[in-house]
Amino acid sequence: MVTVVLPTVGTFTAWRKAARELAQANVPPQSVLWSRGEDTVDLFADTPLVTGSARQISVPKGFLELAQRAIWHADPERFARLYGVLWALQSNPVLMRDRTHPMIARLYMMAKEVNRDQHKMKAFVRFREIDTTTTDTAASPRRRFAAWFEPSHFTLEPGAQFFANRFGDMDWAIFTPDLSAHFTQGRLRFEPGAARPELPADATEDLWRTYFRSIFNPARVKVRAMQSEMPKKYWKNLPEADLIPDMLAKAQERANAMVASAPSLPPVRAQKLRDRVRATYPLRPGSKIQDRTQDDLFE
């Protein structure tokens, strides 16, 4: 039995290296115990698996791409599943093209869940500005932001690059229970996970909540559409989510009020403006607009 402990950062690269060496040494999947934990520099430093000429290991196109997604899944069997497929591919390389095969279908499913989770992280991370008190902008011109996020899979490592590409001119940190990512002076590094940090209040968050409330159209309520894309498990870390119950409660009433209220009189200034506009754009035949003045309405 071979035990392989993969590091918490650089997990995929380490898995790939280990898997190649194991396959070269002809170690079957049932003889490997995989886990993820403390960083190990060289996996097989003490017991080199391969002696002499190594067997050439090749995998079909597509496997590595898929493995690179599926490996971030929370499934405790993920490393073993990947190695199992790698092993099977050695004798049956066309297996990769059969999406309906249970082993392959499983990897696709895992990759899909990881992709979704990573996409939701890109969408739902909410930064707050920290250290706004430091007025010494000459020393540190970069503004600093931090966020707390709880992904369902190990998606921070593959996802952090997106934030580095996007928020290039600011320093930021994303904390998750498993891992934290820090982007400082243009350099990205990872640190161990953390408990939820206390982030200072951010006034822009109130503006965002105002926007969320105002952009909602109470005349068209589709709660299921909202929840399928923004599942409740994310709500606790979204500053706007606690507004939803109240928005829903008042929606029907607001929509009814719009229908019930009788058309009102145009404001006085409208007439003046309209006269000016009509000089440039006279009403065309077929128009249903009535240029009524306030006086007309009382006739």
Next chain:
Amino acid sequence: MAVKNLEQKLAILSDAAKYDASCASSGGQKRNSRDGTGIGSVTGSGICHAYTPDGRCISLLKILMTNFCIYDCAYCVNRVSSNVERARFTPEEVVSLTLEFYRRNYIEGLFLSSGIIRSPDDTMGDMVRIAQMLRHDHGFRGYIHLKTIPDADPTLVEQAGRFADRLSINVELPTDAGVTAYAPEKSPQQIRRSMADVRNLRDAGKDKSHTGRRAPRFAPAGQSTQMIVGADGANDAVILQSSTRLYSNFKLRRVYYSAFSPIPDSSVALPLIRPPLMREHRLYQADWLMRFYGFDAHEITQSARGGNLDLEIDPKLAWALQNRHIFPVDVNRASREILLRVPGFGTRSVQRILATRKHHALRYGDLQKIGANLKNARPFIVTLDWSPRGLTDDADLRARFAPAPQQLSLF
């Protein structure tokens, strides 16, 4: 009048902007700020950062520069004769809101529209200035969508396209008669001329000069438009014909359909009856069939009663029920074009079917794994181990899909 603070303005000017359905942030030119000299990135696919309880995504900060307007379009909450509260952002306020929201990862960028103040050129000029400030003064590389004003000077539109990822002009109503009736200051010809201008500028942006230099990029995410459904009498057949013309004449990326919804302080000229939201949904489905499934508008609406799509079942299923002579199709032999016509098969399922059947003949269970919707597909397909037998021609087939009839409310 009391001076409004930023929060009050934001409340008014986002409330006024919500009747524009588009919030897409996809298709822009890929770029990032990894070099630290600016802020923002566009990855090509859009991201929805939040969803409101109306089921719509928030991808962009969608606001009006101002909701003061000199026009009097009956369907619009901001028309001159409406009594809604008015406000106006300064260009600096729009720029700051966009950047601060962006830095906190609330949005992908800005969708800026506006009421017409003073003149179309003045309004368009201010909008261009905002986009320019974002791009040049702040190194903003996120997504910008600008609504162009139909009567604005073409040189302003050209400038707008240099800064923006997407431009749009709303056709507003599906027919020219509708526009004439309800939007007295807007001219359908002028709207089309503006769309043609944008199309030509985009085409020119793709050409290389004789020295091999590319023209500056122009609105890389293309142009889109929106029409309001249910405000005038146009039926779905008319609407879809109109979309077909828009897609082919102006190479639009998207046509958005917006079910006319009651607005605060609505005009006397309009019906207060709202069309069912399902109608809008069916139109989007039909639109998808035209763009990705090889259907044309006439096929979709040929069997529609009164020219309107069936609200109870989706348009692809409706078409299949009307054309049962081509079904059932053999999943293991049918061409891509035919597979795309099977209800329950999406473009991705079809692609996977074609890839898988190179290796082995497909069984019913394989289709489940592929992700096809078999509840819909079942009566229309044959696999190694499945045949619908008489089901395809069953007279009650429609009833299997449509929701059970409900007794009408007495009140």
